[in-house]
Amino acid sequence: MAGTPPQGLTMAPRRGRPAVHPGAWWLWALGLATAATRTTNPILLALLIAVSAYVVAARRTCAPWSRSYSAFVRLGLAVLAVRLLFAVVLGSPVPGTHTVLTLPEVPLPHWAQGIRLGGRVTAEGLVFALYDGLKLATLLICVGAANALANPARLLKSLPGALYEAGVAVVVALTFAPHLIADVRRLRAARRLRGRPDRGLRGLLQVGLPVLEGALERSVALAAAMDARGFGRTADVPPAVRRTTTALTLGGLLGVCAGTYGLLTAEGAVYGLPVLLAGLAAALAGLLLGGRRSPRTRYRPDAWGARAWLVAGSGIAAAALLAAAGDPAALRPGVVPLTAPTLPLLPAAALLLGLLPAFVTPTPEEPA
């Protein structure tokens, strides 16, 4: 697979634009994440993490959001650690015979029946927790990979016009958190200048109010700047169009609800799917029509090209092949009784498909 990429894909990317549609990266990452949910085999999960790490290392730019991968890896490790800690302290529902160690058990009153603190820790319980935690961690790491490879704000550009303003609100809210963290750091450092300890919970609490004040002021300043730059300008549309939009959107959403309900209940299986599809179509039409109210245009929208197909396809293919090819025993190695996990060849090969983006996308340019 590491061979020469097909001709025509080796062309240099358009300068300054992401070489691949950000949506493609998200589909790729979601594909890998889906694959992670289909297995608890630690070897396969480790392989998944390695695949995502390789692609991120090879293809991420040096933009600030590219650093999020390591943050997600750390978050994944923390999840794993917490899962193991719970298994040790609270015990595990998995029956086991290999006792690793015995913690002193805390006697609990009878109303807390079913909860156990301390007691026997079995190898089976630990291994089960490890597999489970690793699955969750892999999922998080895949999302981190998408974050590092594709700027979340660029996804906005692909939203239909009617949803644009809601999308901006989400993105502004998302950038709020990193700013808040930077502020907390700065203000805690400033506490040192006042001769107060810059660590500890008390310090964190005392800077709380100034931090919130600062964040609020910044948001207001941003809102003013956006307003002054024409955000939220609306075009005049005839009342008929407005009413049609409302009817289509509301009716469509109702249809989606009814259709879903029909699919889930036994007696509605006949009308469920058609109603759902009709509802979806009406809602989409409403959105498209609603876009007329917004005079926005798009500057250099990202193109969905051959590369995007390959990137998104490789992720989805990896998930599909893994689910299709793996036999359940190899994908979910037994815990009771304990067996050593094996490396099933076909699913592993399927996961390696996820490496494709590292070869078909161009290397990001180093900034001058």
Add this chain to the structure above:
Amino acid sequence: MIRFENVSVTYDGAAEPAVQGVDFEVPEGELVLLVGPSGSGKSTVLGAVSGLVPHFTGGTLRGRVTVAGRDTRTHKPRELADVVGTVGQDPLSHFVTDTVEDELAYGMESLGLAPQIMRRRVEETLDLLGLAALRDRPIATLSGGQQQRVAIGSVLTPHPKVLVLDEPTSALDPAAAEEVLAVLQRLVHDLGTTVLLAEHRLERVVQYADLVALLPAAGARPVLGTPAEVMAVSPVYPPVVALGRLTGWSPLPLTIRDARRRAAPLRDRLANAARIPDSALQRDAPPPPDSALRGDAPPPGGAATRPAVPAPRRFLRRRTVPGAPPSRPTAVVTSLDVRRGGIEALRHVDLTVTPGETVALMGRNGAGKSTLLSALVGLVEPARGSVRVGGAVPHRTAPRELVRRVGLVPQEPRDLLYADTVATECTAADRDAGAALGSCRALVSELLPDVADDTHPRDLSEGQRLALALAVVLTARPPLLLLDEPTRGLDYAAKARLLAVLRGLAADGHAIVLATHDVELAAELAHRVVILADGEVVADGPTAEVVVASPSFAPQVTKVLAPQRWLTVTQVREALSS
């Protein structure tokens, strides 16, 4: 292009209008400079043009403001977006997207311009502002000057007829400020854009203005005139105008070039004056530490630089340790390396500061000035080399102990203030520093005579907040005082008060290190100037030698009177009167 008709603005809850009687017209294609002391309502006037006042800020606007024929009463800011481009004081809070190219396109997208037009204008603007090499860079990774240019570019792409800028050069180093002003001048000359800008640092902008609108005080009626006319009566004026007023030149020179043409007789007079110019520059030598510690000997050069305002000495004199060797340096930095986020922020920096000495750190945005100050106060850990402040290693010293050795007033003084009144802030400062109750309040009373106990720190002006933060830091009487960009947003009067205070502290034996872009401040105050570039010290020497040798760091008086070596108007005035 912009017409104010008897405009007054009263904010909600305020007894007095912020501005009133504003009645003038800005003609098309002119660069108009709005000047005035802090709090005279400059930002309010600017906000009224873009419609943010009163649509966004609240308050009541009486009278009428029209921009390109549109009344701001009936047009919201977003409906004026295609005729007015606004850039606020902090470019960072202006950015909506995160890469340069997207930011330039954002305004046009909102207005719904056709894709081909957007593409063409982005390319033109990238060239016009010299941003082509940065087009795909994330904005967060740009320097202050680059960010300011992106902010200007982002409002230029919709081709507004009017550009409104609030303090566009205050946060910039001298070279970056020149860059931004050159762009503005090009817009006015080549594209006929009307520019209205407010700025405290008049020495940077006044020569570019076609007209000057002066707001003499809060609520006072503005005066519009040619720069020379207005500067003759303005309460705020740059050093070159001060020199012109001192020597009675008429019309007043506004540029170095004009002043130099008239300065030949002045140079002769100064050459014949009792002292040779070099004696006026005795500040070269830091005061001998022992006399400075006694605090009774006049500081060298003090005859020339003594402030008119009495220095707050009584409370600020620090306790001297008996028996300590007087010449021991306050801080020693040896071959210091600091890494920040994978970047070498400082490389092999050596610096020694002795008691009573004032050192100015200068250099580009991002040259490492703030990092050096942070290292001195222990906020960052050295990667290599050592930092000693009063014998202690800052980053290993407990904060409680450290405040007695070194104090830093950060770039944003608000970061130091947590309490909701001045009085509680002061008691907290006394407790933090272990000082006697009331010591901080006494300092505040000296620095800010007319501030009530129950004022909220947020309601103070920029200069007052700086003074409060300074008082809080000084409560622990640190022998070493660090200030990061202390004159940002200060008008000339507030700056003069700050100068007097800092001179008094230096005379009492405090060592002061200040990071600044303000060449006039460095010329007035510093004994020594250290220039940093890319994390390295590229020049370190007496103020007169370093700033005279560098065209971008030389103060205006030096440029006018070169080759004689004068730094400030005060020196010239003293020499002439003696």
